[in-house]
Amino acid sequence: MKVLTANRLVDGEAVWFSAAHRWSETIEGSEIAADKAAEEHLEAIARAATDNNEVVDAALIDVQVVDGGIRPLRLREQIRAAGPTNRVDHGKQARPPVSQAA
Template sequence: MKILTANRLTDGIAVWYADGGWAETVDHADLAHDKAAEDRLEAIGAKAYAANEVVDVNLIDADVVNGVVEPVRLREKIRAAGPTIRNDLGKQAGKQSTWAA
Protein backbone atom coordinates (compact mmCIF):
# COMPACT_ATOMS: atom_id res chain seq x y z
CA MET A 1 0.00 0.00 0.00
CA LYS A 2 1.10 3.57 -0.65
CA ILE A 3 0.17 6.98 0.76
CA LEU A 4 0.94 10.48 -0.48
CA THR A 5 3.12 12.76 1.61
CA ALA A 6 4.62 16.20 1.14
CA ASN A 7 5.70 19.29 3.05
CA ARG A 8 3.32 22.22 3.24
CA LEU A 9 4.94 25.17 1.46
CA THR A 10 3.82 27.84 3.93
CA ASP A 11 5.51 26.35 7.01
CA GLY A 12 7.36 23.16 5.99
CA ILE A 13 5.18 20.88 8.11
CA ALA A 14 5.00 17.25 6.92
CA VAL A 15 1.50 16.50 5.61
CA TRP A 16 -0.37 13.51 4.17
CA TYR A 17 -3.24 13.46 1.69
CA ALA A 18 -6.44 12.40 3.45
CA ASP A 19 -10.14 12.91 2.79
CA GLY A 20 -9.67 15.42 -0.03
CA GLY A 21 -7.05 17.62 1.64
CA TRP A 22 -3.70 17.73 3.38
CA ALA A 23 -3.69 16.46 6.98
CA GLU A 24 -0.97 17.09 9.56
CA THR A 25 -1.26 13.53 10.86
CA VAL A 26 -0.77 10.31 8.92
CA ASP A 27 -3.39 8.31 10.84
CA HIS A 28 -6.12 8.42 8.19
CA ALA A 29 -4.16 9.06 4.98
CA ASP A 30 -5.80 7.85 1.77
CA LEU A 31 -4.42 4.41 0.86
CA ALA A 32 -3.54 3.34 -2.66
CA HIS A 33 -4.04 -0.40 -3.01
CA ASP A 34 -3.24 -0.62 -6.73
CA LYS A 35 -1.48 1.19 -9.58
CA ALA A 36 -4.60 3.14 -10.60
CA ALA A 37 -4.97 4.52 -7.06
CA GLU A 38 -1.26 5.37 -6.96
CA ASP A 39 -1.62 7.26 -10.25
CA ARG A 40 -4.59 9.17 -8.83
CA LEU A 41 -2.62 10.19 -5.72
CA GLU A 42 0.39 11.19 -7.84
CA ALA A 43 -1.86 13.40 -9.98
CA ILE A 44 -3.25 15.04 -6.83
CA GLY A 45 0.28 15.66 -5.58
CA ALA A 46 1.40 17.11 -8.90
CA LYS A 47 -1.57 19.48 -8.97
CA ALA A 48 -0.91 20.64 -5.37
CA TYR A 49 2.78 21.14 -6.19
CA ALA A 50 1.91 23.18 -9.29
CA ALA A 51 -0.45 25.31 -7.17
CA ASN A 52 2.39 26.00 -4.69
CA GLU A 53 0.59 24.28 -1.83
CA VAL A 54 3.23 21.60 -1.12
CA VAL A 55 6.79 20.56 -2.00
CA ASP A 56 8.71 17.27 -1.86
CA VAL A 57 5.67 15.24 -2.92
CA ASN A 58 6.19 11.46 -2.62
CA LEU A 59 4.30 8.20 -2.55
CA ILE A 60 5.56 6.13 0.37
CA ASP A 61 4.95 2.60 1.64
CA ALA A 62 2.43 2.26 4.46
CA ASP A 63 0.65 -0.39 6.50
CA VAL A 64 -2.54 -0.35 8.54
CA VAL A 65 -1.89 -1.26 12.18
CA ASN A 66 -4.88 -1.53 14.53
CA GLY A 67 -6.97 0.43 12.04
CA VAL A 68 -4.47 3.30 11.79
CA VAL A 69 -2.27 4.10 8.79
CA GLU A 70 1.46 4.01 9.60
CA PRO A 71 4.49 4.59 7.38
CA VAL A 72 6.79 1.59 6.89
CA ARG A 73 10.22 3.25 6.73
CA LEU A 74 11.84 4.73 9.84
CA ARG A 75 12.47 8.08 8.10
CA GLU A 76 8.76 8.45 7.40
CA LYS A 77 7.82 7.36 10.93
CA ILE A 78 10.04 10.15 12.27
CA ARG A 79 8.43 12.68 9.89
CA ALA A 80 5.03 11.52 11.15
CA ALA A 81 5.91 11.68 14.85
CA GLY A 82 8.49 14.41 15.36
CA PRO A 83 11.96 14.63 16.89
CA THR A 84 13.45 11.40 18.21
CA ILE A 85 15.24 13.06 21.12
CA ARG A 86 12.24 14.65 22.84
CA ASN A 87 8.84 13.00 22.96
CA ASP A 88 7.30 16.20 24.33
CA LEU A 89 7.85 17.99 20.99
CA GLY A 90 6.35 17.51 17.56
CA LYS A 91 3.29 15.54 16.64
CA GLN A 92 4.06 12.80 19.15
CA ALA A 93 3.57 15.26 22.02
CA GLY A 94 -0.16 15.27 21.37
CA LYS A 95 -0.64 11.53 21.30
CA GLN A 96 0.96 8.28 22.33
CA SER A 97 3.57 7.23 19.77
CA THR A 98 2.87 3.79 18.30
CA TRP A 99 6.47 2.98 17.43
CA ALA A 100 9.74 2.68 19.27
CA ALA A 101 12.93 4.24 17.98
Protein backbone atom coordinates in the same frame (compact mmCIF):
# COMPACT_ATOMS: atom_id res chain seq x y z
CA MET B 1 -0.25 0.11 0.03
CA LYS B 2 0.87 3.72 -0.32
CA VAL B 3 -0.11 7.17 0.92
CA LEU B 4 0.81 10.62 -0.37
CA THR B 5 3.01 12.81 1.81
CA ALA B 6 4.67 16.18 1.30
CA ASN B 7 5.82 19.27 3.16
CA ARG B 8 3.45 22.21 3.31
CA LEU B 9 5.10 25.14 1.56
CA VAL B 10 4.06 27.91 3.97
CA ASP B 11 5.67 26.37 7.07
CA GLY B 12 7.48 23.14 6.09
CA GLU B 13 5.13 20.95 8.18
CA ALA B 14 4.98 17.29 7.11
CA VAL B 15 1.49 16.61 5.72
CA TRP B 16 -0.43 13.68 4.24
CA PHE B 17 -3.29 13.71 1.75
CA SER B 18 -6.40 12.57 3.58
CA ALA B 19 -9.42 10.56 2.52
CA ALA B 20 -11.33 13.83 3.15
CA HIS B 21 -9.47 15.24 0.09
CA ARG B 22 -7.33 17.76 1.94
CA TRP B 23 -3.82 17.94 3.40
CA SER B 24 -3.64 16.82 7.03
CA GLU B 25 -0.90 17.20 9.64
CA THR B 26 -1.38 13.58 10.75
CA ILE B 27 -0.99 10.37 8.81
CA GLU B 28 -4.16 8.89 10.31
CA GLY B 29 -7.04 9.16 7.89
CA SER B 30 -4.79 9.30 4.83
CA GLU B 31 -6.15 8.17 1.51
CA ILE B 32 -4.59 4.75 0.86
CA ALA B 33 -3.68 3.62 -2.63
CA ALA B 34 -4.01 -0.14 -2.92
CA ASP B 35 -3.43 -0.44 -6.68
CA LYS B 36 -1.67 1.27 -9.58
CA ALA B 37 -4.73 3.31 -10.61
CA ALA B 38 -5.08 4.71 -7.09
CA GLU B 39 -1.35 5.51 -7.02
CA GLU B 40 -1.67 7.40 -10.32
CA HIS B 41 -4.62 9.33 -8.86
CA LEU B 42 -2.53 10.40 -5.86
CA GLU B 43 0.41 11.30 -8.12
CA ALA B 44 -1.91 13.61 -10.10
CA ILE B 45 -2.98 15.26 -6.83
CA ALA B 46 0.69 15.69 -5.91
CA ARG B 47 1.49 17.35 -9.24
CA ALA B 48 -1.46 19.74 -8.93
CA ALA B 49 -0.63 20.67 -5.33
CA THR B 50 3.02 21.25 -6.25
CA ASP B 51 2.03 23.36 -9.26
CA ASN B 52 -0.29 25.41 -7.00
CA ASN B 53 2.57 26.01 -4.53
CA GLU B 54 0.71 24.24 -1.71
CA VAL B 55 3.36 21.58 -1.02
CA VAL B 56 6.91 20.54 -1.92
CA ASP B 57 8.63 17.16 -2.07
CA ALA B 58 5.40 15.23 -2.59
CA ALA B 59 5.94 11.47 -2.69
CA LEU B 60 4.11 8.20 -2.31
CA ILE B 61 5.34 6.17 0.65
CA ASP B 62 4.84 2.53 1.57
CA VAL B 63 2.57 1.91 4.56
CA GLN B 64 0.79 -0.89 6.34
CA VAL B 65 -2.38 -0.85 8.39
CA VAL B 66 -1.77 -2.12 11.94
CA ASP B 67 -4.63 -2.32 14.43
CA GLY B 68 -6.58 0.17 12.33
CA GLY B 69 -3.72 2.71 12.22
CA ILE B 70 -1.58 3.66 9.24
CA ARG B 71 2.11 2.95 9.83
CA PRO B 72 4.92 3.92 7.44
CA LEU B 73 7.37 1.11 6.63
CA ARG B 74 10.55 3.22 6.41
CA LEU B 75 12.13 4.69 9.54
CA ARG B 76 12.44 8.13 7.91
CA GLU B 77 8.70 8.25 7.33
CA GLN B 78 7.96 6.94 10.83
CA ILE B 79 9.95 9.87 12.22
CA ARG B 80 8.18 12.37 9.93
CA ALA B 81 4.82 11.00 11.12
CA ALA B 82 5.74 11.12 14.83
CA GLY B 83 8.02 14.13 15.17
CA PRO B 84 11.53 14.67 16.51
CA THR B 85 13.28 11.71 18.11
CA ASN B 86 15.17 13.68 20.74
CA ARG B 87 12.19 15.28 22.55
CA VAL B 88 8.86 13.51 22.98
CA ASP B 89 7.31 16.69 24.38
CA HIS B 90 7.58 18.41 20.98
CA GLY B 91 6.20 17.64 17.57
CA LYS B 92 3.40 15.36 16.52
CA GLN B 93 4.03 12.79 19.26
CA ALA B 94 3.26 15.45 21.91
CA ARG B 95 -0.20 16.09 20.50
CA PRO B 96 -3.25 14.29 21.87
CA PRO B 97 -4.06 11.06 20.02
CA VAL B 98 -6.49 11.24 17.12
CA SER B 99 -9.67 9.30 17.80
CA GLN B 100 -10.58 6.68 15.22
CA ALA B 101 -14.02 5.58 14.17
CA ALA B 102 -14.60 1.84 14.46
